[in-house]
Amino acid sequence: MPTSQHVYTQQTQFWSTERAYVLGDIARAAGHRLFAAQPGEVVLDAGCGAGLETIKLARTGARACGCDLSHEMIDAARNKSLQEKQDISFDVANIAEHLPYADAVFDGIFCNAVLIHDSPDECQRFIAEAARVMSKGGRLLISVMHPYLYQEGSPNRLNQASWAQYTPLEANPDLTQSCQFQEIYRNSAGKEFVSDVWYHPEPMFRAMMLQNGFCPVHEQNLCVTPEALSLANASGPYGYPAFYQIMATKL
Numbered sequence: 405m406p407t408s409q410h411v412y413t414q415q416t417q418f419w420s421t422e423r424a425y426v427l428g429d430i431a432r433a434a435g436h437r438l439f440a441a442q443p444g445e446v447v448l449d450a451g452c453g454a455g456l457e458t459i460k461l462a463r464t465g466a467r468a469c470g471c472d473l474s475h476e477m478i479d480a481a482r483n484k485s486l487q488e489k490q491d492i493s494f495d496v497a498n499i500a501e502h503l504p505y506a507d508a509v510f511d512g513i514f515c516n517a518v519l520i521h522d523s524p525d526e527c528q529r530f531i532a533e534a535a536r537v538m539s540k541g542g543r544l545l546i547s548v549m550h551p552y553l554y555q556e557g558s559p560n561r562l563n564q565a566s567w568a569q570y571t572p573l574e575a576n577p578d579l580t581q582s583c584q585f586q587e588i589y590r591n592s593a594g595k596e597f598v599s600d601v602w603y604h605p606e607p608m609f610r611a612m613m614l615q616n617g618f619c620p621v622h623e624q625n626l627c628v629t630p631e632a633l634s635l636a637n638a639s640g641p642y643g644y645p646a647f648y649q650i651m652a653t654k655l
């Protein structure tokens with residue numbers, strides 16, 4: 405079971421609003437540009453949360469589906485898509501166990517800020533399932549926080565006001581391996597959320613993609629200004645690496 409599911413079960417209201425988009429804005433927008441959903445494509449938002457990104461995928465004219473482990477988030481996603489008059493199918497599912505879809509049905513899978521909650525084994529199972537449900541030539545986009553944020557000396561490892569702070573759950577973590585951190589995350593109103601998250605090194609995802617018949621084709625780092633690391637909701641285009649994104653195509 406992914407870590408810290410309680411954050412999403414208990415805070416669905418917060419995650420259903422645009423105010424949830426503190427620093428993550430830069431990852432989501434850049435992820436959509438890279439993924440470039442096309443009209444008529446069938447796409448999955450894996451770990452869709454309250455469905456805000458699934459709705460953006462649907463607005464491109466793609467046939468969008470979303471799934472998430474949290475019933476509360478999926479209820480919120482269904483309500484939001486009805487309000488927005490978008491015809492989207494949402495399912496409660498653990499993406500690290502079984503995706504409730506037939507083989508080779510998707511042209512693309514979008515997975516933003518999800519695998520920070522999943523262990524290496526869970527990531528492996530998700531990528532294997534993504535390969536099963538993806539059509540040949542389809543693309544998988546994975547977006548997670550950048551290792552910079554977890555390094556000793558980064559503003560997020562120091563005890564200062566920051567949009568998110570990380571404390572390692574083991575002594576002297578080696579960032580060449582997956583490891584866990586406690587995350588204290590602040591929204592733009594200063595409210596705190598505490599959860600345990602996984603840091604995963606980028607080579608782990610690349611290796612899992614290759615093992616499962618994906619070819620990584622593009623990788624990008626998304627950066628923010630120094631101020632954005634210390635002031636909530638102040639993200640900007642340059643400065644410290646904050647997210648990395650890997651896109652792979654199914655061979």
Ligand SMILES: C[S@@+](CC[C@H](N)C(=O)[O-])C[C@H]1O[C@@H](n2cnc3c(N)ncnc32)[C@H](O)[C@@H]1O
Pocket residue numbers: 406409412432450451452453454456457471472473474477497498499500501515516517518519521522526
């Ligand atoms: C930070 S939110 C991101 C939501 C959305 N992708 C976005 O960009 O706004 C993380 C979401 O991933 C979901 N999640 C994490 N691990 C999951 C898993 N193994 N299966 C399904 N959902 C998962 C959580 O329930 C939560 O809704």
